[in-house]
Amino acid sequence: MSLAATALARPPMLGATDIVLHPGALVGLVGPNGAGKTTLLRALAGLGHGPGTVTLDGTPLAVLPARLRAARLAWLPADRDVAWPMRARDVVALGLAGAGNDDAVADALARADAAAFADRRVDTLSTGERARVLLARALVNRPAVLLLDEPTANLDPGHRLHVMDLLRAEAGRGAIVLVALHDLDLAMTRCDRLLLVADGALVADGPPAEVLDAARLAAIFGVARSAEGWVTAGRSVAP
Amino acid sequence: MTRLPAVLALALLPLVLASLFWDPAMLRAVAERDPALARTILMELRLPRTALAVLIGGALGLGGAAMQGLLRNALASPDVLGPSTGASLGAVFAGYFLGGGVLAVAAGGMAGALVALALLLALAGPAAGTATLVLAGVAISALAGALVNLALSLAPSPYALYDVMFWLLGSLADRSLPQLGIAAPIILVAGALLLRQARSLDSLALGEDVAETLGVDVARLRWTVVVATGVMVGAGVAVAGSIGFVGLVVPHLVRPLVGNRPGATLLPAMLAGAVLLVAADMAVRVPVNGQELKLGVLTALLGAPFFLWLVVKGR
Amino acid sequence: MKRVAASGLAAATLLVAVSAVASLPTLAPKPPPALALDLPAPPAPVRPRRVASLNLCTDELALLLAAPGQLVSISRLGAEPRETPVATRARGLARNRGRVTDIVALQPDLVLTSAGDASAATAARRLGFAVVNVVQPRSLAEVSANIRQVARALDRAAAGEALIARMLADLGPRPSAPVPALIIGGGGQTIAADGLSAQWLRHAGLQQQRVTRGQVDLERLLSDPPQVLVISRYYPGQMSANQNWLAHPAIAALPAAVQRIETDGRVWTCGGPLVAAEVARLRALVRR
Numbered sequence: 009m010s011l012a013a014t015a016l017a018r019p020p021m022l023g024a025t026d027i028v029l030h031p032g033a034l035v036g037l038v039g040p041n042g043a044g045k046t047t048l049l050r051a052l053a054g055l056g057h058g059p060g061t062v063t064l065d066g067t068p069l070a071v072l073p074a075r076l077r078a079a080r081l082a083w084l085p086a087d088r089d090v091a092w093p094m095r096a097r098d099v100v101a102l103g104l105a106g107a108g109n110d111d112a113v114a115d116a117l118a119r120a121d122a123a124a125f126a127d128r129r130v131d132t133l134s135t136g137e138r139a140r141v142l143l144a145r146a147l148v149n150r151p152a153v154l155l156l157d158e159p160t161a162n163l164d165p166g167h168r169l170h171v172m173d174l175l176r177a178e179a180g181r182g183a184i185v186l187v188a189l190h191d192l193d194l195a196m197t198r199c200d201r202l203l204l205v206a207d208g209a210l211v212a213d214g215p216p217a218e219v220l221d222a223a224r225l226a227a228i229f230g231v232a233r234s235a236e237g238w239v240t241a242g243r244s245v246a247p
Numbered sequence: 248m249t250r251l252p253a254v255l256a257l258a259l260l261p262l263v264l265a266s267l268f269w270d271p272a273m274l275r276a277v278a279e280r281d282p283a284l285a286r287t288i289l290m291e292l293r294l295p296r297t298a299l300a301v302l303i304g305g306a307l308g309l310g311g312a313a314m315q316g317l318l319r320n321a322l323a324s325p326d327v328l329g330p331s332t333g334a335s336l337g338a339v340f341a342g343y344f345l346g347g348g349v350l351a352v353a354a355g356g357m358a359g360a361l362v363a364l365a366l367l368l369a370l371a372g373p374a375a376g377t378a379t380l381v382l383a384g385v386a387i388s389a390l391a392g393a394l395v396n397l398a399l400s401l402a403p404s405p406y407a408l409y410d411v412m413f414w415l416l417g418s419l420a421d422r423s424l425p426q427l428g429i430a431a432p433i434i435l436v437a438g439a440l441l442l443r444q445a446r447s448l449d450s451l452a453l454g455e456d457v458a459e460t461l462g463v464d465v466a467r468l469r470w471t472v473v474v475a476t477g478v479m480v481g482a483g484v485a486v487a488g489s490i491g492f493v494g495l496v497v498p499h500l501v502r503p504l505v506g507n508r509p510g511a512t513l514l515p516a517m518l519a520g521a522v523l524l525v526a527a528d529m530a531v532r533v534p535v536n537g538q539e540l541k542l543g544v545l546t547a548l549l550g551a552p553f554f555l556w557l558v559v560k561g562r
Numbered sequence: 563m564k565r566v567a568a569s570g571l572a573a574a575t576l577l578v579a580v581s582a583v584a585s586l587p588t589l590a591p592k593p594p595p596a597l598a599l600d601l602p603a604p605p606a607p608v609r610p611r612r613v614a615s616l617n618l619c620t621d622e623l624a625l626l627l628a629a630p631g632q633l634v635s636i637s638r639l640g641a642e643p644r645e646t647p648v649a650t651r652a653r654g655l656a657r658n659r660g661r662v663t664d665i666v667a668l669q670p671d672l673v674l675t676s677a678g679d680a681s682a683a684t685a686a687r688r689l690g691f692a693v694v695n696v697v698q699p700r701s702l703a704e705v706s707a708n709i710r711q712v713a714r715a716l717d718r719a720a721a722g723e724a725l726i727a728r729m730l731a732d733l734g735p736r737p738s739a740p741v742p743a744l745i746i747g748g749g750g751q752t753i754a755a756d757g758l759s760a761q762w763l764r765h766a767g768l769q770q771q772r773v774t775r776g777q778v779d780l781e782r783l784l785s786d787p788p789q790v791l792v793i794s795r796y797y798p799g800q801m802s803a804n805q806n807w808l809a810h811p812a813i814a815a816l817p818a819a820v821q822r823i824e825t826d827g828r829v830w831t832c833g834g835p836l837v838a839a840e841v842a843r844l845r846a847l848v849r850r
Contacts, residue, residue, distance in 0.1 A: 053460050054459075054460070055460065078461050083456075083457065085456060085457060087454070090452055091319035091452045091509070092319075092452050092502075092508065094506055094507045094508055098506050099452070102449055102450050102453060102461065129507070142453075273785050276785075277785050283817070284784055284785075284817060287784060287812060288781060288785065288812075291780075291810075291812040291815055292780055292781055343801055404800060404802045405748075405797055406748050406802045406803070406805065409748075409804050410802050413803040413804075414803070420779055421779055421780045421807060421812075423810050423812070425811070488803075
């Protein structure tokens with residue numbers, strides 16, 4: 009199984025570069041603000057009408073029946089909005105393609121460490137709690153492809169690591185997992201492979217240590233690693 | 248939670264019977280004098296009146312719930328944001344200027360509701376904020392209402408003044424079986440179509456894009472809800488005039504009882520709309536100070552304060 | 563004189579209002595020219611030669627009483643065949659929209675106004691026109707008084723007496739045992755049991771039933787049907803929510819014992835002398 013993309017967005021976005029994702033690997037998607045991470049994830053999820061083709065096992069997403077696509081592919085957007093004050097449990101159940109399955113919902117909530125507020129209304133949850141509920145929604149269907157936009161944003165450190173472990177497990181059970189991250193530490197330490205985008209183009213694709221070398225960190229993110237942790241490089245704040 | 252529709256249906260039954268056999272002393276007196284006449288009262292007057300109250304109340308409740316689900320906005324409803332008044336305008340236009348019969352009036356009502364609804368969506372956008380939505384809706388509603396007034400002023404009808412009252416305030420008094428025969432199939436078909444959108448509307452709670460990845464054809468959903476709501480409300484208004492606030496209020500009453508799921512709100516909102524309108528239509532039969540209230544006046548008296556409360560709460 | 567007639571009346575006022583909307587620029591009353599204010603009202607001529615009427619009800623009286631050529635303008639409604647049977651006599655006359663501004667240019671020497679529109683009479687007087695303001699009649703005696711008032715102002719006293727004589731002949735003696743009846747117009751509008759229209763009906767041998775509000779609903783009609791149902795046809799064939807009411811199947815389903823008679827709705831609007839012939843027609847139709 010593979011998710012492959014060719015010439016996804018308008019030039020120069022991703023140019024003629026192809027992206028092929030395979031099961032088993034936890035793939036991170038990194039890049040500075042506005043680099044095109046969200047655009048790429050949406051395109052891979054079959055959203056938007058950009059040029060290019062995304063194929064799942066060779067079949068273009070556009071021709072895949074909607075139900076089948078929904079059963080195999082899950083996309084988690086970066087925003088945490090739920091239009092109605094629904095219960096967490098009901099929000100998660102939206103991710104089920106078929107009829108309601110209470111066990112699957114409870115299991116997904118437990119995996120996202122959100123079981124404690126399964127019966128609470130999402131509008132009464134903190135942003136981080138709601139983020140975990142929405143993650144559970146993406147996981148509940150055990151999809152073959154997981155495309156996640158900033159699932160660790162707003163989470164406390166413990167839950168950030170928990171979510172990365174969870175995604176690792178999803179990859180381990182044979183899912184294709186692509187996760188956009190702002191936290192470069194998480195990306196470098198927890199991912200098997202990184203895609204680096206900048207200015208709307210795919211800049212690098214490979215093992216984390218190769219992709220995020222010192223030159224790219226300085227040129228693209230304006231940061232450097234030092235003994236004290238991250239420091240700014242090439243950007244200064246006027247006194 | 249799943250018992251709610253059953254409870255509402257059980258509540259509807261006695262109300263329907265009470266509406267059919269309203270003023271039993273009078274009915275009995277007529278039946279003793281002339282059984283055929285009593286049967287006429289029941290079949291030609293009470294039956295269409297009660298059935299239309301059920302159908303139109305259901306249509307407004309269901310239409311309101313569907314519009315709120317589609318627009319993800321609790322202030323959306325066909326009877327406050329224009330489609331009902333648009334239906335009045337369409338019906339008036341078809342009736343007075345195209346010289347139409349009952350069918351043409353119904354078609355005009357549906358066309359008017361659809362145009363108003365399309366205009367609302369075009370002005371407010373698919374995911375409008377509350378302020379934009381209410382502003383656009385109130386503007387459309389006011390414009391359509393003014394055009395109804397204008398149209399009736401220009402129609403050389405000696406009854407224009409009374410007709411304005413009917414089209415803008417609504418009434419179920421003295422409706423007939425032929426009118427029921429036109430409205431019922433339209434409302435039933437469109438209503439069934441809307442009820443089938445429950446799951447899609449639920450998914451829409453997470454936004455149109457997520458709904459799309461969950462297998463919902465959002466464009467088709469939008470068209471289905473718009474057309475079905477417009478047709479249903481238009482057919483109702485064409486026979487009963489525009490009855491305000493039912494579609495706004497009813498979904499709010501039942502939504503918390505179904506865990507605030509927009510799709511799960513549809514069926515109970517439909518039943519509760521029917522309950523509310525049958526009850527309201529009985530209430531207006533009790534004369535106040537020798538006069539009977541117009542149905543639309545009563546629903547506005549109940550609904551407008553609720554609308555204000557929603558606005559204050561949403562601030 | 564209410565309801566069925568009133569429906570027509572409401573319509574008449576409304577139509578005037580409509581025409582007002584249609585010609586917004588002249589809606590605001592123009593201040594009278596200063597010259598006119600200084601002039602005393604001219605003495606009424608012996609026989610006015612340029613008479614203008616501003617209201618359907620004075621139109622009817624004027625059209626029935628005036629000598630040929632005496633009238634110069636009547637209201638639009640007076641010339642509308644759907645509003646009054648005497649519209650046919652209005653051929654060639656200028657039509658006004660019920661406002662003084664419409665007739666100023668004609669320089670009438672007599673203006674007929676209805677007491678229902680006090681501002682027209684006031685405005686006409688301020689412009690220096692001779693005005694006869696005719697009240698809404700509440701009894702048959704007042705109908706005769708109105709005829710005499712207008713006939714005298716037109717210097718047509720003999721025509722007035724002839725019209726009254728014809729009217730009384732049509733009316734005939736009041737039948738002693740009237741039949742319970744209900745007269746209904748579109749939307750179930752009806753009349754008061756003691757008003758002018760009811761007095762006219764009484765001469766047709768019909769006693770209008772007492773109705774609490776000015777309107778009957780179909781349940782009231784079916785649960786307590788009158789012996790005679792007089793259905794007022796007014797603008798027949800025109801679509802209106804109220805007109806459609808008359809086509810409700812329940813009316814057709816009334817017991818056969820209920821006699822249904824149609825009446826010309828136009829004459830009831832003003833309740834003037836035109837009703838008399840209609841009353842005679844109804845009296846001949848009523849089953850006893």
